[in-house]
Amino acid sequence: MVLLSAQGMDTAQIAEVTFTSPDRVRDVIHNFNADGFDSLGPKYAGGRPPKFDTAQREQIKQIALARPGDHGLPFSTWSLSKLADYLVAQGVVEDISHEGLRMLLRDEGVSFPGGQDLEDQH
Incomplete structure (x- = not known):
């Protein structure tokens, strides 16, 4: 998402090609702008995998x-x-x-x- 943004693609286009919401795209870019590459690392919570109803x-x-x-x-x-x-x-x-x-x-x-x-x- 960050790379697509850096290449000039707008939020709606990025959301479409990454199958996510524009809000999620904005969050990722905002977090990257605030925290740099550290924001791109996985955030493992550990524990048991989620159960689906x-x-x-x-x-x-x-x-x-x-x-x-x-x-x-x-x-x-x-x-x-x-x-x-x-x-x-x-x-x-x-x-x-x-x-x-x-x-x-x-x-x-x-x-x-x-x-x-x-x-x-x-």
Whole structure:
């Protein structure tokens, strides 16, 4: 986000290409301006991974089974990173790791064409 901003892209454009909200983009840029590169490091809280309620799990499953184009996205297949970013941007979850998403989808019985599980591809 910071690099895109430095290249002259506006907040709305950055939000669109990073699948997040303009408010999140502004927060990241503001934090970078205030704290520099230290603001970009991960903030691990530690502890147990978040649990998702039944409604969240169902919503994640439905989105994963749909085509990205059905959600107005410009690509034809999901990757774990794209799906995780989309779920956060849409407010389905506050945060989800790629591995956490992979396990949740496996537990929900979600597989994709050819019987393959969702792979972590970019």
